[in-house]
Amino acid sequence: xxxxxxxxxxxxxxxxxxxxxxxxxxxxxxxxxxxxxxxxxxxxxxxxxxxxxxxxxxxxxxxxxxxxxxxxxxxxxxxxxxxxxxxxxxxxxxxxxxxxxxxxxxxxxxxxxxxxxxxxxxxxxxxxxxxxxxxxxxxxxxxxxxxxxxxxxxxxxxxxxxxxxxxxxxxxxxxxxxxxxxxxxxxxxxxxxxxxxxxxxxxxxxxxxxxxxxxxxxxxxxxxxxxxxxxxxxxxxxxxxxxxxxxxxxxxxxxxxxxxxxxxxxxxxxxxxxxxxxxxxxxxxxxxxxxxxxxxxxxxxxxxxxxxxxxxxxxxxxxxxx
Numbered sequence: 292x293x294x295x296x297x298x299x300x301x302x303x304x305x306x307x308x309x310x311x312x313x314x315x316x317x318x319x320x321x322x323x324x325x326x327x328x329x330x331x332x333x334x335x336x337x338x339x340x341x342x343x344x345x346x347x348x349x350x351x352x353x354x355x356x357x358x359x360x361x362x363x364x365x366x367x368x369x370x371x372x373x374x375x376x377x378x379x380x381x382x383x384x385x386x387x388x389x390x391x392x393x394x395x396x397x398x399x400x401x402x403x404x405x406x407x408x409x410x411x412x413x414x415x416x417x418x419x420x421x422x423x424x425x426x427x428x429x430x431x432x433x434x435x436x437x438x439x440x441x442x443x444x445x446x447x448x449x450x451x452x453x454x455x456x457x458x459x460x461x462x463x464x465x466x467x468x469x470x471x472x473x474x475x476x477x478x479x480x481x482x483x484x485x486x487x488x489x490x491x492x493x494x495x496x497x498x499x500x501x502x503x504x505x506x507x508x509x510x511x512x513x514x515x516x517x518x519x520x521x522x523x524x525x526x527x528x529x530x531x532x533x534x535x536x537x538x539x540x541x542x543x544x545x546x547x548x549x550x551x552x553x554x555x556x557x558x559x560x561x562x563x564x565x566x567x568x569x570x571x572x573x574x575x576x577x578x579x580x581x582x583x584x585x586x587x588x589x590x591x592x593x594x595x596x597x598x599x600x601x602x603x604x605x606x607x608x609x610x611x612x613x
Contacts, residue, residue, distance in 0.1 A: 341557035343370035364408035377594035405434035422466035429458030474514020481507030
């Protein structure tokens with residue numbers, strides 16, 4: 292049975308998964324007006340490689356050495372988000388996804404971290420307006436949108452998403468080549484256009500700007516192919532979106548496969564690829580991915596338990612395992 296559009300909306304709302312445009316203020320690598328420190332790249336690779344816990348000490352060292360720059364705070368927020376995403380994963384409608392999670396005690400610290408990141412970016416903007424700092428401010432709102440979405444607090448999602456959208460639009464006014472900001476707008480445009488007719492009417496009364504799915508797809512492709520900081524996130528979001536909303540499993544698979552090639556030890560990517568192969572009826576390929584998940588044990592015990600539980604459920608759904 293295919294899920295309803297309303298049910299499928301939640302993961303993409305929480306995924307306003309616009310995520311981690313992390314930068315710092317010394318020259319290391321330039322792209323679209325953003326400078327990336329080696330420590331930030333190292334932290335990102337640890338997160339996407341399946342070990343967000345290992346990125347947190349790196350983020351906190353950056354917070355101590357550069358307390359007036361948002362990079363370290365965003366890096367920690369990104370690491371904490373992936374831990375939350377993993378802990379909320381389960382199988383519904385035949386899809387592996389983080390569908391919903393109740394409010395947790397540690398959420399307040401997560402929101403405070405995002406607020407701090409936004410404040411630091413705004414303080415820099417008050418001194419000198421740059422596209423880079425608008426991106427940082429927008430990503431602070433994105434961090435908040437994701438946890439509100441996971442808790443199904445859709446009014447809060449809308450409130451912070453609109454603020455984040457405004458920051459990204461201003462970033463592109465200042466630097467039209469900012470591919471990472473384009474990717475973030477792509478997430479907004481895609482999910483807003485998937486709302487039901489009733490929700491779209493409510494959107495107008497709430498003052499939430501509209502979006503275009505086609506434009507969102509184009510923007511996600513820009514971020515996926517041209518972004519430096521958002522390339523992995525844009526690809527992950529894009530693959531899941533067209534699987535959940537458009538049921539384009541073949542295209543989703545082709546988009547997701549590079550994630551596994553670059554980060555072969557990330558069990559979340561493995562489960563996504565296995566799930567897509569199963570949805571395409573390629574049960575042998577799906578079983579191989581599911582077996583590979585069992586060879587990995589994420590350092591976070593909650594995440595490890597949830598992934599192995601999901602893996603067992605997906606494996607049991609394959610005809611040959613019955």
